Each structure stands twice: as C-alpha cells, then as structure tokens.
Amino acid sequence: MKDDYKGVVIGIGASAGGIPALLTMLKAKPSLQCAFIVVSHLGEARSHLVETLASAVSYRVEWASYGRSLEPGTVLVSPPQQTVEFSEDGTLKLRPVEKPAMFPIDSFFQSLGERFGKRALAVVLSGGGSDGSNGVRTVKQKEGLVIVQEPDTCEFPDMPCNSIRTGIVDEILAPGQILEVIQGYDRNRHLGLPPVDLEEGRMDSILQKLYRLTGHDFSCYKPATIGRRLERRMGLLSIDTLKAYEQRLEEDQTEAQKLVHELRIGVTSFFRDPEIWDHLASEILGPLVDERDWRSVLRVWVTACSSGEEAYTVACLLADLLESKERPLNFQVFATDIDGDALARGREGVYTINLLSDVPERFHRYFEIEDSHFRARDVLRDRILFSSHNLITDPPFSNLDLVCCRNFLIYLSRSTQDRLMGILHYALQADGVLVLGTSESISEAGARFTNLSTKHRTYRKNKGVRGSLPALTSLGHEVRIDEIQRLSSRQQPTFDEMVTSTLIRAFVPATVLLNQDYRILYHQGDTDLFLTSPRGLPTNELFSLLRPGLAPTVRDVLDTVRDSKSEVRDRAARLKKDETLSRVQLSAFPVHSKQTEETLIALSVRREVSSELSAEVDIPEEHQRLVQQLSEELALTRRELEQALEQSSTTYDALRANNEEMLSMNEELQASNEELETHKEELQALNEELSTVNSELRDYVGRLEDANNDLSNFVSGSDVATLFLDSDLSIRQFTPAIEGIYGISESDLGRQLSVFSSPVKDPELFEEASAVLTDLQRREATVERDDGRWFLRRISPYRTQEGQVEGLVLTYSDITELVRAQKALAEQAQSLELTVEERTRELNSILENAPDVIARFDRELRHIFVNAKAEKITGLKKEDFIGKTNVELGWPEELNRLWAEKMHEVFESGEVVDAAFDFFDKSFLARIVPEFND
DSSP states (O other): OOOOOOSOEEEEEEOTTHHHHHHHHHHSSSOOOSEEEEEEOOOSSOOOHHHHHHTTSSSEEEEOOTTOOOOTTEEEEOOTTEEEEEOTTSOEEEEEOOSGGGOHHHHHHHHHHHHHGGGEEEEEOSOSSSTTTTHHHHHHHTTOEEEEEOGGGOSSOHHHHHHHHTTOOSEEEOGGGHHHHHHHHHHHTTTOSOHHHHHTTHHHHHHHHHHHHHSOOOTTBOHHHHHHHHHHHHHHHTOOOHHHHHHHHHHOHHHHHHHHHHHHOOOOOTTSSHHHHHHIIIIIIHHHHHHSOTTSEEEEEEOSOTTSHHHHHHHHHHHHHHHHHTOOOEEEEEEEESOHHHHHHHHHTEEEGGGGGGSOGGGGGGEEEETTEEEEOHHHHTTEEEEEOOTTTSOOOOSEEEEEEOSSGGGBOHHHHHHHHHHHHHHEEEEEEEEEOTTOOOSGGGGGEEEEETTTTEEEEOTTSOOOOOOOEETTEEOOHHHHHHHHHTTSOOHHHHHHHHHHHHHSOEEEEEOTTOBEEEEESOGGGTBOOOSSSOOOBGGGTBOTTOHHHHHHHHHHHHHHOOOEEEEEEEEEETTEEEEEEEEEEEEEETTTTEEEEEEEEEEEEEEEOOSOOOOOHHHHHHHHHHHHHHHHHHHHHHHHHHHHHHHHHHHHHHHHHHHHHHHHHHHHHHHHHHHHHHHHHHHHHHHHHHHHHHHHHHHHHHHHHHHHHHHHHOOSEEEEEETTOBEEEEOGGGHHHHOOOGGGTTSBGGGOOOSEEOTTHHHHHHHHHHHOOOEEEEEEETTSOEEEEEEEEEEOTTOOEEEEEEEEEEOHHHHHHHHHHHHHHHHHHHHHHHHHHHHHHHHHTOSSOOEEEOTTOOEEEEOHHHHHHHOOOHHHHBTOOHHHHTOOHHHHHHHHHHHHHHHHHOSOEEEEEEETTEEEEEEEOOOOOO
C-alpha cells in the first residue's frame, strides 16, 4: 500500500512521565490535521494507552500496525515492546525491542528523518535516560524540526536534557505550546522566501545585521542554504516576510543567537560513514605510522568538529594503530569550531550512552561508562586540543599530516570553497592527506591534490605545486594581515635562530630527556656516543640502550637528581664502543614540564679529550703485583655491581609484573562495574516502563471510577428491577427495584437465588436460566405478581469485555398498564366484531330484499356479488354469476361493449356514471357507482 500523505509527520518520543505531557500536548489548541506517531517505553503488559488517549483527545487514536498508511488527524501508537520504522513507500514497519538498550525512540527518529526529511518533526517529551538524543541528530541533518519539552515541566527531565545537550534543538517548549508552534511552521513551510524581499537584497541586510549582533559572518554560505534556514526560523515564528524577520532580529537578541545556531548545522557522530574510517586506518594512517621516525609527532586537524565526535574517532584510530603496531609515536589532534558550547562539550568528552552504539566494540576500551553517559579516557583527551577557530577567516595550522574537513564545504559558495582549498593545501605538509565528506569533491583546486580514492573522498597534497596562504576575508574585508605577514616572515630562520642552532651543534653535548621512569622522551645531538640500537622491538627504556660500562654510574647520577631535585655535573665514567674504552663525563639536570606537571631529567654525555685508554701501560715491576691485585678486586667489585644491577632489574621486572597484574585486576573490576552499570540501566529502563504503565493505570483507574459512578447512579436511578447472577445463579449485584420482586438487600450478595421466595408466579424461571447458560439465547416471559401486577421477565447472558459468559442478567419490567391496555383493546375489538357482524347481517338483508338488481364487480369486470332480484330476472343462480364477466355469461355483444365502456369510465374517473340498455325485452337504467378502499 502506498502512502499518499503529503503533510508533516510528527514523531513523539515519551517515557516516564511522558503520558501526562502527551495528553496536555494533544488536548491543546489548535487541532492539527497532521499525522502523529507515538513511540514510548511500554512494557510487556497489556497497555491502555490508546484507550487513554482516545477518551481524552479529539484525534483518532489507533495502535500502529505493519503496512499502515499515515492519515491526517490520526495518532498512531507503537505497541508494547515494539518500535516504528518506515518503508520506502512511507508505510509503517514494526520492529521488536529485544532489550531496553536498543533505544527504540532513537531508531524511530532516525527512520523518520531518513524517510521524510524536511517534513519530519521530532518531539521529545519527559523520560529518563538518553533515548531520542541520537535520533534527533538524523532529523536535524535531514533539515527536519526538533522540539523538546521544557525540562522544568518534566517529571523526568533526562531525555529532554540529553537532547538539548546535542546543541541541535530548534525549540524548547511547554507541552501546551508545541502544537501552536508546529501549526505556524507547517503553514509557512510551503511559502518560500518572498521574491520582493530577495530583490531588495533583504537577505544580505540580514547577514550584515547578524554579523553586527553576533560577530559571526555567514556571507560565504550558499544563498540556498541561508534561505532554507531563514524559512525554518520564519516558519517557527509565523513570520511571512524577510522584512518582518529583520525587524524581529532588532527587537529580540535571542533570535540572532538562534539563527546563528540554525546556520551552524552542528550535526556529527562517532565513526560516521564507517567504510571511510576503515579506509583511513588501513590505507592512510597505517602506512603513515609504519614509515614515521619514532621521535616525530603525527599532526591531525579536524575542522568544524562541533562537539568532538569526529576528533575522538581519529584519536581512537591512531591510538589503536600505535598500540597494535607497538610504535612509541606521539600524535596530536587539533579540533576546531566556532561554536563555543559545542567545543566545551568536546573538551569534557562526555556523551550519552546511546551514542556508544556508533563506536565499534574494539574501541570501547578507550571510554569509561558512567551511569547514562560514557566518557573518553585520558589517553584520548590528552591528545586532542579543542580550540575556537574560524576556518575561513583565521590563520590555519601548519605541517599537518591529515586534515579532516568533512560535510562543511557543501554549505559554502563556490568561490569560498576554492579559497578554502588553498588554505587546506597550505596547512598540509608534503604528502599530507585531505579527507572530505561523501557529498564533497575537489574541482578547480584539483591541481593542488592527487585523488587517492573517489569513493572515500581522500586526496594527497601534490609536492610539485607551490602553495601560499590565500587572503583571509570576512564580509569582503581582509583580516589579520599583520599576523599573516608575521607568520610568513617566519618561514625563513632569523639570524638569532641560525646562531643559536650553530652554537648548539658546536658546544651542547649529546643529551636525552627522561621521565621519572627513565624512559627517553627526546634526543638532542649525537646520542650514538652512549646509546645503542638493540635488536628486536623498539624501546625507549634508557638502560636497555646504554653502551656497556655506563649503567652503574648513570643510575647513580639519575637517582641523585631524581631524589634531590638538584643537578649533578661532570661525573666521570667509562664506556666501551667498538672494542675501545673511552672516558666520558656525565651531567644531569632536573627539568620541570609545564605540559605534564612533572619533573623530567636531562642527561648529557660529553667525551673527554684524549679519552681513549691505552691497553698497554708501563708499570714498574715492584708495583705490578699491587696493580694486578687491585685490578682483580676492581673486576670482582664490577661483577658484584653488575649482579646487584641485574637483581635490581629483576626486582624491577617483578614489580612491573605485579603492577600489570594490578592493572589487569583493575580492568576486571572495571568490567564488573560496567556490568553493574548495564544492570542499573536495565533496571532504570524497567523503572521507566513501570512509571509509564503506572501513569496509564492511574488514568485507567480514574476512568473506571467515573464509569463506576455512572453505573452506580444508573443502577440506583433505574426503575427496572435487575438482578446480576453468576454461573451458579448466585447474586452478584442488583438494582433497588428488585426488592419488590425478591426482597433482596445488600447482605444477600453471594447467596443462591433459589433460597429466596418471590410473590411473582414464574415456575419456569430456573429451567429457562439453565437453558440460557447452555445456548446463550435470550428468553422472555410475562409473569404476574400476587398483587395483580404484571412484569416482562428477560434472562440474558452476562458477558465480559472479552466476550466470556460468566453468568446471567435477570430483568423484570413492569408492564401492568400495558397488560391492562391489551385486555381493554381485546375487549373493545371483540365488541367491534360483534357490531360489524350485526351490521353486515342487516346490510345483506337490505341488499337481498331490494326491488332493483344490485351487483358488484372487480376491476376485471368479474361479478363478486349479485342479489336475489338478479336471479329472478336472469333465471341464473348466484353461484353462476360469481367470478364471471358478462361475456362469459353469454350476454349480447352490444350490451357487453356498452357495459365495458361504462365500467372503465367509472374506474378511470372515479365518478358515478348512468347507463340505459335493453335486456330480455325490457329497458333498464343502470347507475354504476365507484367503490373506494379506506
């Protein structure tokens, strides 16, 4: 079945506390001829939500069903434990909700946005948790409308608050205001921008005013994009012209911020377009990690990052690649946007739990689950720098390995896109890669880049094309020229920098920067003097890289600096390099790091002049034995020291193993905590379902009380004696009038009817009651009471709403007056019959004894009566006449023709006609009189 509905589709998500808000919303004026669909967290129990809504609102309310089409003025409600989605032709599909974590409102909103686009309206009402906050992103991305209930009016504000946190909500309203706003939006969505306003340049005037009020310049956006956003705001405000809207901007400062919010279009998600991220990991970032020197830093820029989901996606990929490839590289992700609120959410790194479904499971280890949210771990947050930055007007970052500029170019004019390509080309280092959105591509700027994958929109910077930073403009004026010139002038080193670099190379010894665990963070100079390159996996642990002979002295120097926080200078030591012993001097200094807030250590190693030790030395003969003894003692001491160092290293390894075990135990505890959080979420979802069911039950109980009051008043005010019996003919309930039949009181409820005597003569009562229970056919009888009053007794099956028969309904209607009237009528009818018979006899006597011939004819001219005079004249008997015409009696032809003419004249005119004729040698004058029915 194809859905021909062309209006807006209002999707409503509600959970705990949402039913009262839904009733308030649908009861409010105006009444809209739109299609409504409600998805709620209903449990497995039978729900009365449809009955609750149908009894309270003017719309038609039904359960949603598979293949159902949308209709105006109709509210469709998702059945319990099911969510609603849409097929390609717009009809409904139902999908079971297997567990609370599936977020049925999210999947409903996503399908709503994908299918209906601009016609989709998502409304988030009261409820716990974060369901709906992910689905509204799809509705907003497809240019639909997002409205949430004002949190202060919610019984459970979590769902509205989490949707508001996305930063994409159009309106925050009380339930009673929602339909009024939707009416204005629906009325204006077909109008478009007035041509006269466009001709007057009203749109440009609005952009100038917006820039003056907020400092945000959107003049580089496509006019069609700006027009669509203006239409949405005008529709929500029920404004018909751009002139009126411009006046609204002047009068209402908050509207300027709302328009900026509308134009920013901050829609993003984790791992959006997963195949693109798989391509980046395997084809771009993976090879980049493999070929980079371990001392370098990978630099990535995520532009227009909104609340940071894409930046964390890149960080997840890089962290996973570095861990899997065991590469000790560092990386830095720059995430920029002009929306300060969105950047704050990105820095916080906290997102609603339903967004975790967008993150592949292997990356979940980079996040911590906290109640209904999850938080990015420090391993990601420490690598991402969130910054306010206007991509079009602010100077770019530089020397970048990767730039992600996805789904931003599509909103910009062609000239701005070309200028932006120059900016991004300038920002990338040689062989840097640019990633665009799936709907974006490089056209005129194609000479700057090589297309790596059209499908995945990845491009590599061309080495042969010389790039320069384009002029950065805002509303047609160049900005930050002094900063650009300053940055450009720093492309070549200054004299001061050249002298400093030369002095460092000439006089600064080889140095490494170490952390508190003696791991190398940075190299300066020719560290090959005292470091080696071991076989196997790369490492940055200092004592695994030191040349032989240095370890004892270096450890003593480093421990002294670490413990005393003071420097150690020119400590003598020996090392062995290429089978040659050399003397060196060690110096170490504490260095305070502002980035990590910890104390680092700089270790410098300087070779002494003429430091090589000769293997052969002339020693006097009298000292040779002493030297030999000292050499043996020194060798023994050296071996003992090495053994002590090995034991220390073993102890360190054991401690590290214990630490790893503790980390493993911590991870297990974290996993247990996550399981508890999952159980907590399930219990919370169950609590929401119970709250929803409880709300329905309260309404249902209220309606039952009303119905019970109505029934009680009906029973007490009814003159019909009614008795409700169960299947055993025990008394369930009765009306007061039954007391005149059986003398029953309230204390007799539950007693068998057979124990009561009755003044009513009804010997067949119990036999007929058994028959009704058997064949379910109603039975009636007229019965008389001892005082002469008559009753119509009816026995009917007692049926429940499910159609089950659970007893009988026995009624006695007083028909005494009716019986008396019937008897009076019967007596009157009998009297009338006697009178008619007597009058008939008198009339027959007159007709028989009349001196003239009297006959009656039907319309076929057949005789139906003749008197005795006719027998006497014709000589025929009466029975010879009856049923025959004159022709059949053989009368003369001339007489028959005359008779027929006169008779037909009477039938046609309805008047008396006279006729003269001769018959049996006699002349007759006949008068033919019409006979009329009553």
